[in-house]
Amino acid sequence: MEPFLIAVIVAATPFLYAATGELVAERSGVLNLGVEGMMLLGAVAAFVTALTTGSSGLGILAGAAAGATGALLFVIVALGFSANQAATGLALTIFGAGASGLIGQGYVGEALKPLPKLQAPEQLAEFSGVRILFNHDVLVYGAFALIAIVWLYLNFTRSGLRLRAVGDDHHSAQALGLGVLRIRSLAVLFGGACAGIGGAYLSLAYTPLWAEDMTAGRGWIALALVVFASWRPLRIVFGALIFAAFDQAGNYRETLNIEIPSQFLSMAPYLATIIALVMISLASRRSDTPACLGREFRPDR
Amino acid sequence: MGQNAGGIKGVTASHEHTPLFEARGISKSFGDVTANKDISLKVDTGEILALLGENGAGKSTFVKMTDGVLRPDSGAFLWNGKQITIKSPAAAKRIGIGMIFQHFSSFEALTVLENLALALPQRSLRAIRRDVAEVSERYGLSVNPKSRVERLSAGEKQRVEIVRALLQQPKLLILDEPTSVLTPQEADGLFTTLDSLAEDGMAMIYISHRLSEIKELCDSATILRHGEVVGSCDPQSTSVSEIAEMMIGKTADPIDRAGAYVGGPRLVVDNLSIPVKEGVPLKNISFSARRGEIMGIAGIAGEGQDTLFAALSGERRTPKAQSIKIDGQPIGTMGPTSRRRKNIAFAPEQRLGHAAIADFSLSENLRLTRHAMREFSNRKLRARSLKIREDYDVRSSANDPKAGTLSGGNLQKFVIGRELDRHPDVFVVAQPTWGVDAGAASSIRNKLLSVAQRGGTVVVISQDLDEIFQIADRVAVLHRGELSQTHLVHDMTPDKIGMLMSGEDIDSEPKSTTTQNFTRNRARKTTETTEETIAVRTGTAHEQTKEPIRQAAPLSVVESPKPATPPVITSSAMTSSVSVPQSPPPAKSASQSSPRRRILVSGTVTTPWTAPEVIQKGTVL
Numbered sequence A: 001m002e003p004f005l006i007a008v009i010v011a012a013t014p015f016l017y018a019a020t021g022e023l024v025a026e027r028s029g030v031l032n033l034g035v036e037g038m039m040l041l042g043a044v045a046a047f048v049t050a051l052t053t054g055s056s057g058l059g060i061l062a063g064a065a066a067g068a069t070g071a072l073l074f075v076i077v078a079l080g081f082s083a084n085q086a087a088t089g090l091a092l093t094i095f096g097a098g099a100s101g102l103i104g105q106g107y108v109g110e111a112l113k114p115l116p117k118l119q120a121p122e123q124l125a126e127f128s129g130v131r132i133l134f135n136h137d138v139l140v141y142g143a144f145a146l147i148a149i150v151w152l153y154l155n156f157t158r159s160g161l162r163l164r165a166v167g168d169d170h171h172s173a174q175a176l177g178l179g180v181l182r183i184r185s186l187a188v189l190f191g192g193a194c195a196g197i198g199g200a201y202l203s204l205a206y207t208p209l210w211a212e213d214m215t216a217g218r219g220w221i222a223l224a225l226v227v228f229a230s231w232r233p234l235r236i237v238f239g240a241l242i243f244a245a246f247d248q249a250g251n252y253r254e255t256l257n258i259e260i261p262s263q264f265l266s267m268a269p270y271l272a273t274i275i276a277l278v279m280i281s282l283a284s285r286r287s288d289t290p291a292c293l294g295r296e297f298r299p300d301r
Numbered sequence B: 001m002g003q004n005a006g007g008i009k010g011v012t013a014s015h016e017h018t019p020l021f022e023a024r025g026i027s028k029s030f031g032d033v034t035a036n037k038d039i040s041l042k043v044d045t046g047e048i049l050a051l052l053g054e055n056g057a058g059k060s061t062f063v064k065m066t067d068g069v070l071r072p073d074s075g076a077f078l079w080n081g082k083q084i085t086i087k088s089p090a091a092a093k094r095i096g097i098g099m100i101f102q103h104f105s106s107f108e109a110l111t112v113l114e115n116l117a118l119a120l121p122q123r124s125l126r127a128i129r130r131d132v133a134e135v136s137e138r139y140g141l142s143v144n145p146k147s148r149v150e151r152l153s154a155g156e157k158q159r160v161e162i163v164r165a166l167l168q169q170p171k172l173l174i175l176d177e178p179t180s181v182l183t184p185q186e187a188d189g190l191f192t193t194l195d196s197l198a199e200d201g202m203a204m205i206y207i208s209h210r211l212s213e214i215k216e217l218c219d220s221a222t223i224l225r226h227g228e229v230v231g232s233c234d235p236q237s238t239s240v241s242e243i244a245e246m247m248i249g250k251t252a253d254p255i256d257r258a259g260a261y262v263g264g265p266r267l268v269v270d271n272l273s274i275p276v277k278e279g280v281p282l283k284n285i286s287f288s289a290r291r292g293e294i295m296g297i298a299g300i301a302g303e304g305q306d307t308l309f310a311a312l313s314g315e316r317r318t319p320k321a322q323s324i325k326i327d328g329q330p331i332g333t334m335g336p337t338s339r340r341r342k343n344i345a346f347a348p349e350q351r352l353g354h355a356a357i358a359d360f361s362l363s364e365n366l367r368l369t370r371h372a373m374r375e376f377s378n379r380k381l382r383a384r385s386l387k388i389r390e391d392y393d394v395r396s397s398a399n400d401p402k403a404g405t406l407s408g409g410n411l412q413k414f415v416i417g418r419e420l421d422r423h424p425d426v427f428v429v430a431q432p433t434w435g436v437d438a439g440a441a442s443s444i445r446n447k448l449l450s451v452a453q454r455g456g457t458v459v460v461i462s463q464d465l466d467e468i469f470q471i472a473d474r475v476a477v478l479h480r481g482e483l484s485q486t487h488l489v490h491d492m493t494p495d496k497i498g499m500l501m502s503g504e505d506i507d508s509e510p511k512s513t514t515t516q517n518f519t520r521n522r523a524r525k526t527t528e529t530t531e532e533t534i535a536v537r538t539g540t541a542h543e544q545t546k547e548p549i550r551q552a553a554p555l556s557v558v559e560s561p562k563p564a565t566p567p568v569i570t571s572s573a574m575t576s577s578v579s580v581p582q583s584p585p586p587a588k589s590a591s592q593s594s595p596r597r598r599i600l601v602s603g604t605v606t607t608p609w610t611a612p613e614v615i616q617k618g619t620v621l
Helices: A003-027 A034-055 A056-080 A085-102 A128-133 A140-156 A157-170 A171-177 A180-206 A216-229 A233-251 A262-282 B002-014 B059-066 B089-095 B114-121 B127-138 B154-167 B183-201 B211-217 B242-247 B304-314 B338-340 B364-371 B378-391 B408-420 B436-451 B465-471 B493-502 B515-527 B542-548 B548-552
Strands: B021-030 B031-042 B046-051 B074-079 B082-083 B097-100 B171-178 B205-206 B220-225 B228-233 B265-273 B283-292 B294-298 B322-324 B345-347 B425-431 B457-461 B472-481
Touching: A003 A034, A003 A128, A003 A140, A003 A157, A003 A216, A003 A233, A034 A056, A034 A085, A034 A180, A034 A216, A056 A085, A128 B345, A140 A180, A140 A233, A140 B002, A157 A171, A157 A180, A171 A180, A180 A216, A180 B425, A180 B472, A216 A233, A216 A262, A216 B378, A233 A262, B021 B059, B031 B046, B031 B059, B031 B074, B031 B205, B031 B228, B046 B059, B046 B211, B046 B242, B046 B304, B059 B171, B059 B205, B059 B436, B089 B294, B089 B542, B097 B211, B114 B127, B114 B154, B127 B154, B127 B542, B154 B183, B171 B322, B183 B211, B205 B242, B211 B242, B265 B304, B265 B425, B265 B457, B283 B294, B283 B304, B283 B457, B294 B436, B294 B465, B304 B345, B304 B457, B338 B364, B345 B408, B364 B378, B364 B408, B378 B408, B408 B425, B408 B436, B425 B436, B436 B457, B457 B465, B465 B493, B472 B493, B472 B548
Parallel strands: B046 B205, B046 B220, B097 B171, B171 B205, B294 B457, B294 B472, B345 B425, B425 B457
Antiparallel strands: B021 B031, B021 B074, B074 B082, B220 B228, B265 B283, B265 B322
């Protein structure tokens, strides 16, 4: 059981980054379907940088920068030119897959030293709980910290309030003098950087090597996760752990005596998302679904 | 608001000769359409300037430019004599221009407090919470800071808007139809507020279609028509009919109440109770609306009107089918489509998002309620929507425009026309003239009256007492989900309705309401004369609020060439008609002769409302 739980936390980490970033973008009213592409860009940039410089820290930064660069393309096309957001996001995913394959061409088969892990204090190492919570690298802890920060930001700061306002009603927000496109652009760039770090985690720590399409659909699960969490940051933690558990259950089928076919397990996150959507629409309380999600905004002038 | 008053006082003294705000030759076009042409106006500290005009006259465009949402093509704005460029709404706020929009610009998913915090970035939440409590109490604008805006009624949302604008401590306040959803008492409270703000030196541009408000509140008026200034006047010394004529360019359609005949009950609501999780539950509501009458349901915003409308329209089924009956048949458990097939029509309060879809063309919107009648052909629907647009005077430049591109008044005319065009037996309508200009309101009210006249039943759920007094035959008042007894409108005064609105009982017994009694009552009543006066702003705000006149505001000018003799009313539709003596009021400055009796929708204030009646005999319904 213990190795399974450790694996779940590790597997949840890229979901946490990518979903949190996407959540911020969506709360501002932008649906960026390019998460998968941005993760791939982040993964390849982080790997190449870490390999050439030897510094994992620079690798992480490069991953974030590459993800944000992908997001910048989205911002220019979908926000700057008011192009259809869904189409732009899909294009970004395809572009990210292609570009990362091209960049990483010469690096397939190279290996990196994985990120250093936090050692549990020796006197506590005998406890199973301690071993599960320690022995992770900085990005794992960073993911949980990120969610806490985003939660505080959205609910308790003026800036977070403005971001939610822009996602709820962009015309009213403009009438109030909020820079709708500026706020949205920053939110999308933040989302891109987070997706990039999520990708970087895959190539620096999860499996410290580069392979084409190594994200293997995690970007799409992250998108589903935002819906599953009904646009609330703290629920992302819960959702990411569940989705990661589905993901890892396949590898631990024998140890855990699971009879469910692995194909069903890989389908499970999407099934859970559909159930979550049904629950959202059944709930009498309105969810936090941003009312302007995916709607283009042209300031009237 | 103590800080506010202090801040404004300082300004008052220093600028006596230069107006605080001036627009010089402002023009704005959208493509070929000229929205504003060479508009000039001035407003000084402590002055309330009325900006009048029909929908589409260019008021909204002008207001958007003063708020920095739009930029003028030419012309200049001056602030204290210095030319200013208003680059954005934020810049407008920095300058000191506050806005209360006609359409609420609140964020639905956020709480009241969060909405206010967005508008006041420089202040702490704690300070805002304190100020909200203070402002709410001082001006009687009660709001719960913790509730999500989406759960508030239209009236409550308007209050949030007003509170927000006041918290921003502007020097110039622009109000776009601020009282459209307020009760008379709330409106009175607002006028008192505005008066005291004006005394403190606040400059205000007040946009309203209700000429009675303009007359009592504003110091000067600028009238727009087709994007141009057609005149300025002192509303105190100009008659309402003159103002209305300047505004519309022609006399508004007279409201014709002739030929009312009341038959047996048709729509009967019996002990209707609806428990709801959100909003106001309905408790034991009973009323019956009869053939040939307009039944008014009055009440301030958020007293259960939404639930009642939903129950009547079938959007919310009643637990028992017997709770709602039409011609004796239970329909309580039927959905809207089945009810439409029983020839009932509905028009909800919210024009966009409930009655019509903004991104759909008018013919597509027509289909939304016509599919029940199995009208599916695109070609026929387009032809039908064109006919409705002609019959109901829906103005638009495009051939089959999207609903969202129409002005509020024009869209409302279309929505009403869409339902009335199929000649419903029963028409349930909520807030038929909310935010609609005088011309459109008059034409909509006349259409409702004509439904009743040909024997139809109309249920009007309205927060506009003027409207109730003007067109309804009987009225009941909704208060916290309970409905008062039904009263004949001419037995009611605004005070009595006001008491019912606040849940108090009134002394007057409801009249026995058999048809014969009813018509006799009406005939007798109309022989009585009432002194009708035009309310003129006199004295302080405090004195004004005491005047029942203000509350009533049935908005009518009754004019007659020979005040002493009863006019004879004839109607072409009638074979035998009884004309009723009626004494006309000494309408101030409205001395021009008119060959026939004329009631303007937006007229002066008269109270109590006395409807002249013509009783038609021998009509078979």
